[in-house]
Amino acid sequence: xxxxxSRWESSAPIxxxxxxxxxxxxxxxxxxxxxxxxxxxxxxxxxxEGPAYYGDGRYLLFSDIPNDALLRWDEITGAVATLRHPAxxxxxxTRDRQGRLITCxxxxxxxTRTEHDGTVTVLAASFQGTRLTGPNDVIVKSDGTIWFxxxxxxxxxxxxxxxxxxxxxxxxxxxxxxxxELTIVIGDMERPxxxxxxxxxxxxxxxxxxxxxxxxxxxxMVDGKPANGRLFFDGxxxxxxxxxxxxxxxxxxxxxxxGEDGVGVFAPDGTLIGRILLPERCAxxxxxxxxxxxxxxxxxxxxxxxxxxxxxxxxG
Numbered sequence: 001x002x003x004x005x006s007r008w009e010s011s012a013p014i015x016x017x018x019x020x021x022x023x024x025x026x027x028x029x030x031x032x033x034x035x036x037x038x039x040x041x042x043x044x045x046x047x048x049e050g051p052a053y054y055g056d057g058r059y060l061l062f063s064d065i066p067n068d069a070l071l072r073w074d075e076i077t078g079a080v081a082t083l084r085h086p087a088x089x090x091x092x093x094t095r096d097r098q099g100r101l102i103t104c105x106x107x108x109x110x111x112t113r114t115e116h117d118g119t120v121t122v123l124a125a126s127f128q129g130t131r132l133t134g135p136n137d138v139i140v141k142s143d144g145t146i147w148f149x150x151x152x153x154x155x156x157x158x159x160x161x162x163x164x165x166x167x168x169x170x171x172x173x174x175x176x177x178x179x180x181e182l183t184i185v186i187g188d189m190e191r192p193x194x195x196x197x198x199x200x201x202x203x204x205x206x207x208x209x210x211x212x213x214x215x216x217x218x219x220x221m222v223d224g225k226p227a228n229g230r231l232f233f234d235g236x237x238x239x240x241x242x243x244x245x246x247x248x249x250x251x252x253x254x255x256x257x258x259g260e261d262g263v264g265v266f267a268p269d270g271t272l273i274g275r276i277l278l279p280e281r282c283a284x285x286x287x288x289x290x291x292x293x294x295x296x297x298x299x300x301x302x303x304x305x306x307x308x309x310x311x312x313x314x315x316g
Contacts, residue, residue, distance in 0.1 A: 016035045022276075032308055044302075048300065050104070051286040052094055058074070059075055060075065060288060063103075063298075069083075087103075091105070092148070094139055104134075104148060110122050111132075127173070134153055150192075152170055171186060172189070185225060193208065201221060233272065236256050239264070242285075245311055249268065251310075253297065283300070293312075
């Protein structure tokens with residue numbers, strides 16, 4: 001242990017308000033709880049991703065990509081169990097409007113659905129005869145269509161999947177589950193990643209994470225399609241997974257080093273209004289709990305949680 005241990009190395013209590021919840025704009029004050037602290041609820045993994053909350057069972061599902069596992073954290077007991085291993089090197093997860101698990105698999109390079117009886121259905125594996133490069137993150141629109149980014153994270157090396165040549169561009173797709181029809185909805189990003197709809201679904205936010213400068217863009221939804229793409233935010237800390245609350249604020253899992261890792265909260269106008277600082281880079285997040293006001297954050301080797309006053313939008 002270091003001479004001056006951090007809160008994560010020490011069992012000392014945290015004084016409220018939590019100093020790692022940083023208010024940058026008055027609009028953030030109403031979204032956080034003065035008497036709530038960031039909690040590390042599970043640790044000891046390799047790289048966590050894709051949290052998805054199940055209120056009917058009071059548990060959180062999440063991925064450990066390098067360990068090729070889907071895991072379950074029990075909200076009542078705090079126990080962690082393996083749901084599936086091997087699991088196709090799972091990345092992003094969400095639930096569809098029937099409560100079924102939708103998973104992006106980097107290893108198998110497929111988008112899958114876990115049925116209520118536990119069987120796994122492949123929803124998408126190729127586009128016009130060519131294998132997908134590897135679905136990364138996924139959301140479900142209110143009409144039941146599934147939107148996912150395909151960005152090759154699993155084919156760029158053997159840690160998150162299986163190294164393979166890139167056979168087609170990285171894109172965002174829309175899947176109509178009833179027919180299996182797959183449509184390109186965004187094809188001009190270098191490496192699309194996290195995505196989320198605004199509460200009224202008139203906007204689509206999409207993260208782009210190329211090797212160079214990383215940005216998050218916003219699109220207007222026109223006749224069911226993204227249009228008028230423009231910069232929403234960029235900065236020293238860059239986003240990965242994103243989610244939206246019922247007031248339209250964008251909650252972004254951020255990486256960028258000490259003082260940047262964690263979650264950045266952006267008002268609908270793109271202003272960074274607050275930060276939730278973590279000791280590890282944050283890859284993804286979701287809202288859960290009995291009131292959808294508990295923020296779950298998958299961050300490298302650990303999973304964190306924080307009660308907030310914001311309510312998460314369904315579908316992410």
